[in-house]
Amino acid sequence: MASKETKSRIIANALDLFNRFGSAGVSTNRIALESGISKGNLNYHYSKKSEIILDIFSDMRDEISLDWRDDHLHPNLDHMEFMFLRQLHMIWRYRFFYRELVGLLKEDPLLRKRFNELRTRRRESLKLFLTSLAQDGYMTLPREEDQIEHLMTSTWVLSENWINYVDTFHETLDEKDLQGGYNILMSIFRPYLQNGADTSYSHAA
Amino acid sequence: MASKETKSRIIANALDLFNRFGSAGVSTNRIALESGISKGNLNYHYSKKSEIILDIFSDMRDEISLDWRDDHLHPNLDHMEFMFLRQLHMIWRYRFFYRELVGLLKEDPLLRKRFNELRTRRRESLKLFLTSLAQDGYMTLPREEDQIEHLMTSTWVLSENWINYVDTFHETLDEKDLQGGYNILMSIFRPYLQNGADTSYSHAA
Numbered sequence: 173m174a175s176k177e178t179k180s181r182i183i184a185n186a187l188d189l190f191n192r193f194g195s196a197g198v199s200t201n202r203i204a205l206e207s208g209i210s211k212g213n214l215n216y217h218y219s220k221k222s223e224i225i226l227d228i229f230s231d232m233r234d235e236i237s238l239d240w241r242d243d244h245l246h247p248n249l250d251h252m253e254f255m256f257l258r259q260l261h262m263i264w265r266y267r268f269f270y271r272e273l274v275g276l277l278k279e280d281p282l283l284r285k286r287f288n289e290l291r292t293r294r295r296e297s298l299k300l301f302l303t304s305l306a307q308d309g310y311m312t313l314p315r316e317e318d319q320i321e322h323l324m325t326s327t328w329v330l331s332e333n334w335i336n337y338v339d340t341f342h343e344t345l346d347e348k349d350l351q352g353g354y355n356i357l358m359s360i361f362r363p364y365l366q367n368g369a370d371t372s373y374s375h376a377a
Numbered sequence: 378m379a380s381k382e383t384k385s386r387i388i389a390n391a392l393d394l395f396n397r398f399g400s401a402g403v404s405t406n407r408i409a410l411e412s413g414i415s416k417g418n419l420n421y422h423y424s425k426k427s428e429i430i431l432d433i434f435s436d437m438r439d440e441i442s443l444d445w446r447d448d449h450l451h452p453n454l455d456h457m458e459f460m461f462l463r464q465l466h467m468i469w470r471y472r473f474f475y476r477e478l479v480g481l482l483k484e485d486p487l488l489r490k491r492f493n494e495l496r497t498r499r500r501e502s503l504k505l506f507l508t509s510l511a512q513d514g515y516m517t518l519p520r521e522e523d524q525i526e527h528l529m530t531s532t533w534v535l536s537e538n539w540i541n542y543v544d545t546f547h548e549t550l551d552e553k554d555l556q557g558g559y560n561i562l563m564s565i566f567r568p569y570l571q572n573g574a575d576t577s578y579s580h581a582a
Contacts, residue, residue: 194480196401271479274544275399288546314567322564325542326535329561333538337530339479341493356534359527362519363568 179217181207183231186224190268195225195276222280225269229283232266233290243297247304249365255301256357259331260350267335291328298324311364326360384422386412388436391429395473400430400481427485430474434488437471438495448502452509454570460506461562464536465555472540496533503529516569531565 185206189198200221204214218224243255263270277284302320306313314320334353338345390411394403405426409419423429448460468475482489507525511518519525539558543550 274476274541277545284545318560319564319567322561326531326561326565329538329542330531330534332542333534336479337534337537340482340489355523356527356531359524360531360565362524 175217178207178209178213179227182209182214182217182224183227187228187266187268190225190228191266195221195268195272200224222283225276226280226283226286228266229269229286232262232269233286236262236290236294240294240297244300244304247301247308247310249305249310252301252305252361253354253358256331256354257350260334260353261347263331263335264347264350270332271336271339273332295324295328298327310366311361312366313364323360323364327357330356330360380422383412383414383418384432387414387419387422387429388432392433392471392473395430395433396471400426400473400477405429427488430481431485431488431491433471434474434491437467437474438491441467441495441499445499445502449505449509452506452513452515454510454515457506457510457566458559458563461536461559462555465539465558466552468536468540469552469555475537476541476544478537500529500533503532515571516566517571518569528565528569532562535561535565 182203186198186203189203189206198221200214200218201211203224204211207214218227240255240258243251269276277287299320302311302313302324305311314323331353334356335345335349338349338352342349387408391403391408394408394411403426405419405423406416408429409416412419423432445460445463448456474481482492504525507516507518507529510516519528536558539561540550540554543554543557547554
């Protein structure tokens with residue numbers, strides 16, 4: 173098995189185990205076992221668990237950077253719905269990361285730096301999208317610049333924490349719960365959507 | 378030292394240590410040491426760390442139940458500001474609890490049950506407050522019942538996670554950061570506030 177293929181397999185298995193048991197509850201030995209490779213082979217690729225976590229994050233970041241860059245070219249409410257659900261699905265797939273976010277970023281300054289760089293870029297993208305949406309008449313942005321910033325910050329806090337919130341109620345949760353997160357996200361934008369848009373949203377929700 | 382006094386001292390020291398190092402990073406031995414009591418004496422009061430965490434939560438719950446019950450008797454925006462800041466300060470004081478919430482509730486079904494009972498009661502109180510606010514003309518509630526529910530859910534997700542959010546940016550944070558959380562919470566209510574109220578809010582923010 174080629175080196176790159178082995179790394180992909182390690183990452184995929186580690187992600188699955190971390191999502192199920194939390195990153196602290198999974199040893200590198202167990203990741204090796206699930207990946208069908210020896211401890212030595214795993215050590216050759218990753219000497220520490222934090223390196224695996226950093227590579228999992230890098231995968232997520234690359235996917236976002238590649239696939240999400242053209243959002244502002246589709247400034248309409250259908251695309252906004254698509255964007256919010258895509259974001260929630262992504263967080264669902266990498267849920268251990270968002271569940272343990274504060275601790276993981278405290279433990280690894282490089283991860284913190286990269287995560288915040290991604291967040292900054294994503295925030296600029298969202299602002300560009302909202303501005304395009306306003307220009308095309310789908311929404312009216314709040315007059316005050318700081319209110320636009322508050323609205324974007326709320327979008328972040330809500331989407332990053334929606335799955336954690338649902339998790340505190342149910343023992344198990346599944347992808348259906350993501351729809352609730354979408355409803356919450358849309359509800360904070362709702363007062364700013366234009367009438368036509370508003371109807372479309374009611375229909376979607 | 379009386380038994381009750383000893384327990385209070387254990388709880389206060391445990392809370393301080395958990396906030397600084399996380400509950401997983403603090404042994405019961407260390408709590409005994411900081412509390413100036415023997416390991417045996419601590420074991421007499423608490424045989425497991427989870428019992429200490431449950432008592433810390435009970436203290437928080439009792440404080441909320443006793444001091445926060447008359448909010449609906451003061452339906453005005455000054456009191457709303459006071460309520461949001463009080464909530465954020467409370468979460469700040471018990472920040473390890475909200476930082477580790479998903480894991481703590483997974484590990485202890487009794488804690489999960491009690492936490493969600495408290496959340497249900499608090500949610501009813503918030504609804505009563507918002508209804509009173511609307512009756513007195515300070516805000517217009519969304520027409521659709523589910524939008525009111527979404528607004529309340531957003532309030533919860535934002536307030537419970539604000540400190541975690543700030544924590545992912547700074548190495549250190551302090552009570553000043555709570556003001557940012559207040560601004561975010563007010564921003565999602567802002568579109569529903571009446572003009573007079575809106576002016577008062579701009580002044581406060």
